[in-house]
Amino acid sequence: METLARTSMNVCPFVKAHTADGLRKLAHDHGLLAMAQHCPVMGPALRAERHYSTATKPAHARAEGVAVAAAKVSRSVDNPVELDGFKTNEKPFNYDAAVSEQLEAKRKDHSYRYFNNINRLANEFPKAHRAREDDKVMVWCSNDYLGMSKNQQVYETMVKTMQKYGVGSGGTRNIAGHNRHAINLETEVAALHKKEAALVFTSCFVANDSVLTLFGKRFPNGVIFSDELNHASMIVGIKNARIKKHLFKHNDMKHLEQLLSMYPKSTPKLIAFESVYSMCGSVSPIEKICDLAEKYGALTFLDEVHAVGMYGPHGAGVAEHLDFDAHLKAGIASPSYKTVMSRVDLITGTLGKSFGVVGGYVAGSCNLMDWIRSFAPGFIFTTTLPPAVMAGLATSIRIVRRNIEDRVNQQKNVRYVKKQFANLGIPVIPNPSHIIPLLIGNPTDCKKASDILLNKHKIYVQAINFPSVPRGTERLRITPSPHHGKEISDQLIAAVEDVWKSLGLKRVSDWEAFGGHCGVGSANHESVVPLWTDDQIKLTNADLNPNVIGPVFKQLEVSSGIRL
Template identity: 65%
Template sequence: MESLARQSAKLCPFVKNHANKSALQSINGSSLANQASMCPVMGPALTEQKRSYTTPSKPRFASATATQEVDDYEILDHSQTQERSFDYNGLFEDELSKKRSDNSYRFFNNINRLAKSFPQAHRATEEDKVTVWCSNDYLAMSKNQQVIETMKKTLDKYGAGAGGTRNIAGHNKHAINLESELAALHKKEASLVFSSCYVANDAVLSLLGQKMKDLVIFSDELNHASMIVGIKHSNAKKEIFKHNDLIDLESRLSKYPKSQPKLIAFESVYSMCGSVAPIDKICDLAEKYGALTFLDEVHAVGLYGPHGAGVAEHFDFEAHRKAGIASPNYKTTLDRVDMITATLGKSFGTVGGYVAGSSNLIDWLRSYSPGFIFTTTLPPAVMAGAAEAIRYVRHYIKDRQLQQLNTGYVKDNLSKLGVPVMPNPSHVVPIVIGDPAKAKQASDLLMNKHKIYVQAINFPTVARGEERLRVTPTPGHNQELSDVFLEAIDDVYKTIELPSIQDLTNQGGLCGVGDPNYIHQDNLWTQEQLNYTEKDLNENVFNPVIDQLEVSSGIKY
């Protein structure tokens, strides 16, 4: 206090007159205003009219009927003013009006998928049947009898819910089993389960940025919204590189010292266009410039690799096929990726998300991530069902192959019809339309005339002018169903007069269709891989005993 007074005395004549300790102590709350009135600066200010402020009063004295004077300010009774409250509902209406006017407003169809006859579903009434052609339940595992029976038994024995977060309610053997299965699937030391992969991506990326000083995150421009949000929440510096562009990525990496922390965030299969990341080459750059790698395999787990671990496993298909649940005798692409996130809600047919990585990374996330700590965990029945789905998918290669064969049949025949499909080496069939209103019209016509459900995809999921129908065949979309679909699509294109492959070519191309600069990529699944049977897999993938992870409960010292 004395030091402050001495410095203030050099600047203010008023303080100079009261700079000794006893004088300062004598200025209490009641006499401060009187003393300040002698100051040439504060004096005139105190003579001005009092200003009214709006402030909450103590609860027991709260009143909305009169203006109260409290100390040196007033509580203004807003009920007596002419000022209006903010028009909250008007904002909502204006924003919704914008969505409707640019044809990006989304209407959700009432689709009730039938477990015993999927890909059939019914609409509002059970008599109104449709065939689903756009589900992300890629292997139809949601109707798998082994999964359903496991979930039923677990539900009967352990109830509907988990009881809260794992920190409060504790966790259970189903969480430990599931995380052990996931770690084994990706051949990582550990894994951690979240309520969704959106939450997992946000939680992991945000925590990395918040805890790693000077981290720079390099993000593919087509990354999913969950990754974009996670990067935003991380508060880290970001560099957005062109989609799958290694030259652009390296030019950005090279700007920073090797010692500065870096993270490359990307996906394996990009769900709206079906493109596939060059994972091995991105790992090369990560090692060269000292970066961690964050790979989202949401649209690839279950579908790629001999055991369904995703594209990273598929890159070393033969080595993993021969090794089975064990690791090959060299460092694979799967080993080189530092952390893998994915979902339980698509190819594994249930719900939830997860991250797999080193034991220390997973323990760190378990200990610090708010997205994990403060979120109610998945119900026991869901986790038991997901673990069963992983075990089934690991050894049942036929579903993956059928899904690829059905996709190939649809793509080839759409091409013969002149229907433009974005070229890609994956299972996604994006039918290019390029207009939001016509995309919605095409979706409605398929539904109402042909009883086929394909959702229109528009902004912000895809860029304006690149609207499309996104088709995803499953193992159950056989040739008979595919022929019905192809006939319906042909009718829709002729009825609405949608652009053909030739039309887009004449315009210089769109989304890779008719683009002379597009570089063709072979399908990820080769003909040899499509011919394998379960007999060609290592015996250790059938009902393996998976070691339980200590990190799931916390590592004891």
């Protein structure tokens, strides 16, 4: 058809007699095909029966009438149909077949996901029931790390707020209006990380995507440096940024510096990384990354999703934990010197894990928060969280800040479970955090192990397969809370031992003979020291600065927009 059109432009008096705008108008009015019947070149071709067709490449498609004509084609593929004087045997794309093929491929490569029906019980935490309410299981893989989803004070705050303000927010802040609950929550988040300001999103996935995308859109000549194990939300945000990017080897500072040194200091740069990597439990060298960022002129973007609530004297995350004593002494105030947390430019976190509800946030300088508030579509055009949710979250943050004993008890339970697994030779991927990944190494056995724990032992631990982890590193991921005491832990340990025996899974000695894998059984793997020291896990709430009890914070202007 395109060849005919080009020929017609040279020899057809009809085409020569019309301007390009005139032809576009005919196409828009659906008269182009009818007029073309009179063309000495196009007419005979259009009246001839067409037994096959080749789709025009989208980049070269010009006539608007084509889409209109195509819409008239019958969905029937059995017989040719007439289209403005000619017939076609073109078949519509078979979407069902294509989708089925993709799903079948996912099943064959063992990356297909199965969701279990798990209904967590607030009054029996960490228990849940399955489809039947009398079929109860013990949950060992939840990210409700501190059990705040069942906290009575948070619950009462949410109910009271909901009764007064309803169940929804009514829309975006720009359309539906701003409210005190958003301002209060963002003030609490900023105070937690000792930053000038903060913004709350519907999830940390949205926060990460929005901020990283914005960096690329506003600095098109910039570069993003990303740890190779970063979460999917950061990967998506970096892709959406559509600027140059580099992946550096996980926690490899030499590789990161090598990449940073490729660019002038004046080039806009951002280093994106996490504090605790949730699938393996490793912890990033935040201070060293900040050193490199200052040396090469880069912003630092730290995701503390799997650390907030559990690290630092007040639960602000690993960045706070690295200056533990100074923050413990200062309470809600900032220490007298520049801390690791104050050196990080942007900190993101979740409100749906250790804080027990839902949502995400970013904290940083007042100027950066106003920039994100003003330009990020993911913030501007998303319905804000309901008032009851935000009120409950503000309450949750205040409780977590002043309750170091929950953090301590969680770490004690983590230490106990890791020690018992070590005694049995159960392969735990070594790390200094609260994550307990049990290495299995293949998707089939990983799914079987999860099913046996659930169906035989009434213990829920989800199998972690590709793409959450690389192929060949499949694992069970266990996350103790302060409520998983010794009795519950002993039940888990006995059940896991039974699974390892039943399936003949590799133990530490087997991986050692294999040469080591994921740090398990590796001769050159260094001993991992827990982030929480022996002295720190002896602390109680009485050791906190009294200023963390019922603090009064000045509300943030940036939440509503800064008035000049």
